Amino acid sequence: MKNKNASVVESSYRTFYGKLFSALFSQFGANYVSEIEDAIQNSFYKSLKSWKPNKVPTNKENWLFIVARNDVLNQIKRENQLQSEIHFKSTEETKNPIEDLRLKTILFLAKSKNVSSKVKVIFILKNIFGLHINEISECTLLSQDAIYKSISRAKKDFRQATKDTDFDLTFKQVSENEIAIVEEILYAVFNIGFDSFSEKIKSIINEDLCLEALALAKILSDQFERTTTKNLLALFCFHLARIPSKVKNNKIISFFEQDKKNWNNDFIKLAFHYLEKPEKLNKYYVEALIASKHMTATKNDIEHWNEIIKLYKIMLSLSNSPIMKLNLCYCLSKAQKIDEAKALLETVENELPNEHIYLSLVKANIFNNKQTLESEKIIDQVLKNINQKIRREYILENMSTDF
Amino acid sequence: MSKNGSANCLYSELKLLKMKKYLLLLHEDIEKMQQLSPKEMEELGNSHMAWAEKLGKSGHLISGEGLEENSVQISGKDSIVKDGTFLESKEMIGGYYLLQAKDLKTVIELAKGCPCHLYGGTTEIRPIMEYEE
Numbered sequence: 001m002k003n004k005n006a007s008v009v010e011s012s013y014r015t016f017y018g019k020l021f022s023a024l025f026s027q028f029g030a031n032y033v034s035e036i037e038d039a040i041q042n043s044f045y046k047s048l049k050s051w052k053p054n055k056v057p058t059n060k061e062n063w064l065f066i067v068a069r070n071d072v073l074n075q076i077k078r079e080n081q082l083q084s085e086i087h088f089k090s091t092e093e094t095k096n097p098i099e100d101l102r103l104k105t106i107l108f109l110a111k112s113k114n115v116s117s118k119v120k121v122i123f124i125l126k127n128i129f130g131l132h133i134n135e136i137s138e139c140t141l142l143s144q145d146a147i148y149k150s151i152s153r154a155k156k157d158f159r160q161a162t163k164d165t166d167f168d169l170t171f172k173q174v175s176e177n178e179i180a181i182v183e184e185i186l187y188a189v190f191n192i193g194f195d196s197f198s199e200k201i202k203s204i205i206n207e208d209l210c211l212e213a214l215a216l217a218k219i220l221s222d223q224f225e226r227t228t229t230k231n232l233l234a235l236f237c238f239h240l241a242r243i244p245s246k247v248k249n250n251k252i253i254s255f256f257e258q259d260k261k262n263w264n265n266d267f268i269k270l271a272f273h274y275l276e277k278p279e280k281l282n283k284y285y286v287e288a289l290i291a292s293k294h295m296t297a298t299k300n301d302i303e304h305w306n307e308i309i310k311l312y313k314i315m316l317s318l319s320n321s322p323i324m325k326l327n328l329c330y331c332l333s334k335a336q337k338i339d340e341a342k343a344l345l346e347t348v349e350n351e352l353p354n355e356h357i358y359l360s361l362v363k364a365n366i367f368n369n370k371q372t373l374e375s376e377k378i379i380d381q382v383l384k385n386i387n388q389k390i391r392r393e394y395i396l397e398n399m400s401t402d403f
Numbered sequence: 404m405s406k407n408g409s410a411n412c413l414y415s416e417l418k419l420l421k422m423k424k425y426l427l428l429l430h431e432d433i434e435k436m437q438q439l440s441p442k443e444m445e446e447l448g449n450s451h452m453a454w455a456e457k458l459g460k461s462g463h464l465i466s467g468e469g470l471e472e473n474s475v476q477i478s479g480k481d482s483i484v485k486d487g488t489f490l491e492s493k494e495m496i497g498g499y500y501l502l503q504a505k506d507l508k509t510v511i512e513l514a515k516g517c518p519c520h521l522y523g524g525t526t527e528i529r530p531i532m533e534y535e536e
Contacts, residue, residue, distance in 0.1 A: 013441040014442055044439075044446070049470070049498055052452065130440075132442070143436075
């Protein structure tokens with residue numbers, strides 16, 4: 001499995017995007033982000049036209065890098081900015097373009113002051129992980145307009161923030177807070193990959209995105225040896241272990257229906273290896289703990305659910321995520337604490353957009369216990385809004401009993 | 404037996420000679436192409452390669468190239484040279500395939516599968532003029 005995945009990661013344009021961006025960013029700096037973005041897009045477009053079945057370069061990344069770098073230089077020349085004695089690091093001066101500079105770039109961006117975390121995350125999702133605006137929109141619940149604005153805001157802010165600093169991508173002088181931002185970013189990217197739908201390839205997981213987040217988290221962990229990063233790795237591994245059984249015959253298999261025999265034991269072992277108890281509780285540790293409890297539970301009785309509820313309550317003292325609250329709602333309903341579930345649900349409803357699918361599903365499930373009509377109404381509404389065949393089928397099959 | 408074999412071979416060669424040539428022009432929607440995500444770009448590239456490979460195997464593909472965006476136009480008897488990329492137009496010829504097939508109908512069927520159509524592009528078939536002497 002690992003070999004197959006490695007080749008997927010190797011050849012993905014999305015990965016190339018981040019690597020090219022970081023390499024060009026380290027060379028040209030924050031003043032030319034727009035030029036770099038255009039140049040990468042152009043290099044992809046050129047590859048599309050000039051690569052042929054028997055004429056694909058052996059080193060695709062290098063080919064794209066050279067084309068994109070020349071493109072940036074041409075753009076700058078066209079803007080006549082070369083005359084004003086701007087010094088660029090020559091290719092010889094910069095490190096080997098093949099070296100993976102992505103994590104260093106993320107750290108550099110995380111370090112910039114006066115740029116909000118939200119803006120940083122969006123910028124990094126786009127330029128380091130090669131996500132498109134509409135993909136970012138799907139996973140962040142932000143409108144595409146808001147994302148466009150954030151990106152152009154980020155460009156301006158980074159230009160300002162890096163104006164007087166010596167520009168160098170490095171692992172030196174990094175604060176705890178900056179590492180925490182990087183962890184948060186990798187966590188976001190992983191979650192996007194883990195729930196990423198593609199109608200074309202009939203897939204609901206973007207495995208390469210998950211694996212990239214894992215790979216970068218591993219470098220981060222090796223570099224700074226923080227327990228939180230290890231906990232994050234544990235969480236990733238528990239989730240990755242279940243990928244082989246998440247989809248069967250083009251259908252999503254709910255967690256409780258999955259064939260545990262298909263779970264990847266190597267990932268589970270690795271997950272327990274990283275599940276180190278931290279001195280101060282963090283959300284990755286608690287979430288990994290919840291995953292481990294679910295995955296090792298022998299029965300799903302009320303006692304089990306009560307234990308999970310306890311963990312979710314700890315979780316909510318660490319994180320304010322409405323999705324975590326929804327998870328807790330669901331657990332409460334499984335533990336027959338319907339009234340408590342409903343009360344919590346009411347608070348979540350104000351925090352999420354109208355007709356949020358997961359919210360509606362949890363709601364329908366809670367009402368399902370008593371008011372079937374109400375529940376059916378909600379499900380009808382959800383089905384109307386869902387345009388993904390595989391998800392629709394899943395809901396239709398599972399909502400009559402459970403989901 | 405061997406006589407029959409070479410006759411068959413000759414026959415298929417003759418059949419091949421009777422193939423007509425067609426130029427397939429790919430008009431791309433520039434705006435859409437600039438908006439593609441890295442993932443879509445990769446998928447489009449793979450589709451083009453798979454399509455070209457299929458046509459190569461079936462003997463329909465003679466050649467095909469992508470075209471650079473910049474263009475030079477020369478016009479009039481004074482040969483006035485106009486330089487530049489004509490980006491003001493929404494569409495641009497982004498590449499071509501030179502195909503061969505027994506008739507237009509076959510080429511139309513082949514062209515329908517061209518990945519150019521996936522993101523707002525249009526294909527145009529121009530039969531190459533050929534007259535026997």
